[in-house]
Amino acid sequence: MIITRTPLRVSFFGGGTDYPTWFREHGGAVLATTIDKYLYLHVRYLPPFFDFKSRIVWSQIEQVQKPGEIKHPAIRGVLEWMKINEGVEILHHGDLPARTGLGSSSSFTVGLLHALHAMRGELVSKRALAEEAIHVEQTVLKENVGIQDQISSAFGGLNRVDIRPDGSFEVVPLVVQAERLAGLQKHLLLIYTGLSRHASEIAAEQVSTMGSKTAEMKAMREMVDEGEKILAGTGSLRDFGRLLDAGWQRKRSLSSKIAPTMVNEMYDAARNAGADGGKLLGAGGGGFMLLFVEPDKRAAVLRSLEKLLPVPFKFERGGTQLVLYEAETQDGFLPGR
Numbered sequence: 251m252i253i254t255r256t257p258l259r260v261s262f263f264g265g266g267t268d269y270p271t272w273f274r275e276h277g278g279a280v281l282a283t284t285i286d287k288y289l290y291l292h293v294r295y296l297p298p299f300f301d302f303k304s305r306i307v308w309s310q311i312e313q314v315q316k317p318g319e320i321k322h323p324a325i326r327g328v329l330e331w332m333k334i335n336e337g338v339e340i341l342h343h344g345d346l347p348a349r350t351g352l353g354s355s356s357s358f359t360v361g362l363l364h365a366l367h368a369m370r371g372e373l374v375s376k377r378a379l380a381e382e383a384i385h386v387e388q389t390v391l392k393e394n395v396g397i398q399d400q401i402s403s404a405f406g407g408l409n410r411v412d413i414r415p416d417g418s419f420e421v422v423p424l425v426v427q428a429e430r431l432a433g434l435q436k437h438l439l440l441i442y443t444g445l446s447r448h449a450s451e452i453a454a455e456q457v458s459t460m461g462s463k464t465a466e467m468k469a470m471r472e473m474v475d476e477g478e479k480i481l482a483g484t485g486s487l488r489d490f491g492r493l494l495d496a497g498w499q500r501k502r503s504l505s506s507k508i509a510p511t512m513v514n515e516m517y518d519a520a521r522n523a524g525a526d527g528g529k530l531l532g533a534g535g536g537g538f539m540l541l542f543v544e545p546d547k548r549a550a551v552l553r554s555l556e557k558l559l560p561v562p563f564k565f566e567r568g569g570t571q572l573v574l575y576e577a578e579t580q581d582g583f584l585p586g587r
Contacts, residue, residue, distance in 0.1 A: 252293045252368045253574035256361035257566050258345075258352035259402035260531060262441070263473040264498055266504065268396035268413055270388070272467060278413035278426065279474040280398040281424075284406045285440075285563040287345040290573075293365040294455060296337040303337040324359050332366055340365075345469035350442065351526045351532025353399035355429030357570075359383040360403045364570050371577065375567055384417075406569025410478055417522045426481045433487055435565060437542050439525075439551065442559040443516060443538035445536025466500045473497050488526050491542030507535055516555060523547065523554035 259282050267278030296304060302313035306320055314320055317329035325340060340362070348354045360383045367374045374382075383400035387393050400409050401419060408431070410422045429482055473493055477583075480490045498517070502509035509517075516539060520528060524547030531538045538561070543551045552560060 251574060251576045252291075252365045252572065254291050254293075254361040254365045254368070254570060255288045255573045256291075256357045256364070256403050256570040257406055257568070258287045258289070258354060258357055258565075259284045259399060260352070260438075261398060261402075261476045262494065264411075264471055265501065265532075266396070266467060267399040267471045268411075269394075270397075270417065273413045274415050276467070276471070277415055280411050280413075281409075281472055281474045281477045282398060282402050282411070283408040284402055284566050284569065285352075286566045287352070287563055288355060289342065289344040289361050291358070291361045291365050292339075293362075293369055294339050294348075295340040295369065298337065300546065305339045306340040307339075318477040323391055324355065324386070327386055328359065328362050328366065331386055331390050332363075334366060338369075346538075347442075349537065350445075351530060351537030353403060353532065355393075356383055356387065356395065356399035356420055357403040359386055360400055360570050364572065367576055375406045379570060386464065390485070404570050407567040408565060410474060424478060424481060430481065430487070431565070434481065434490065436545055437487060437491065438564055439528075439541040439543050439548065440561045441516075441520075441539045441541060441555055442561060443513060443530075443536050443539055444558065445510075445512070463504055466503060470497060470500050488542075488544070491526030491528075493527065493542070494529055494542050495521075498527065498529040499527065510535065513539070516558065519554040520551050523551045525551050 261280060261282040264278065264280035267273060268280050272278055303315045306312040306314070306322060306325055308322055310321065312320055312322070317326055317334070320326040342358070344354065346352060360379050363379050363382050364374070380401045383404070384397050387400070397413065397419065397432070398411060401421060404410070404488045405421050408424045408426065410424060412420045412422070473496070476493055477490060480493065509530065513536065517528060520541050525541045525543045528539060528541035531540055541551065
């Protein structure tokens with residue numbers, strides 16, 4: 251039995267510049283952190299006692315004879331790409347809902363790759379897991395996705411990620427004083443809007459308009475530098491909140507699908523109650539909203555969003571982890587037996 255635990259992420263600045271359409275010409279950069287909310291994947295070779303070969307449990311329960319019959323696209327794609335033909339059992343559960351802007355799809359892919367490599371007895375680096383997840387999502391599954399989510403969930407931590415035009419990347423952990431990092435966390439509110447969406451569909455329109463939004467995209471890229479300077483400095487942290495607001499104003503101008511009316515109303519209510527800034531996480535359209543709020547205004551902002559669900563969280567630094575590894579023995583059910 252293998253169990254992996256892979257974190258979700260909160261992206262602050264630079265989202266969109268991690269899409270190939272942009273970085274292949276301009277390069278890209280993002281500033282993001284992982285949080286203590288996780289996806290868990292239980293994987294094992296399935297004993298040969300059943301009238302099906304593999305069992306997959308997610309929001310559905312699938313019992314199939316071969317990988318090509320699996321409905322879950324990431325599981326089907328990864329199994330076929332890794333050429334795993336033995337019977338397997340894969341069970342998934344997570345701390346937060348899927349399709350909510352926290353990079354859950356890529357966390358799932360990274361965690362699954364991690365588990366299946368471990369099942370084969372293969373030790374794989376975090377960089378290799380991120381690169382493989384990017385390949386599976388972009389090339390095998392042909393989804394409209396960037397590359398920051400796979401990198402964040404694999405590496406973990408608060409990082410700046412610089413992306414070169416050839417798609418290679420450098421992960422630079424931010425050096426932030428402990429008190430300042432704790433202060434940042436105290437200023438952040440994570441609010442569930444109750445709306446879920448398919449990021450790939452929203453991203454498709456955003457990608458199609460990037461060529462005509464060069465000024466906006468370059469400004470969003472420059473905010474990575476500004477955000478890093480604020481966190482590394484000694485000035486007011488409220489500058490970080492104001493920068494989040496500026497970034498959100500830029501981002502929602504990229505596509506009509508990023509900020510539907512209901513989301514704009516939520517954001518305006520929070521701002522009117524005292525939030526310095528914030529953003530809708532991920533591709534937009536729904537999911538989780540991140541707000542930067544002075545601690546003494548937190549109660550007022552929560553009252554303004556009383557019908558929505560706040561989710562407490564902390565930063566995490568581990569990235570994807572093997573939390574259980576029990577190798578097969580000669581007395582067990584080895585593949586092919």
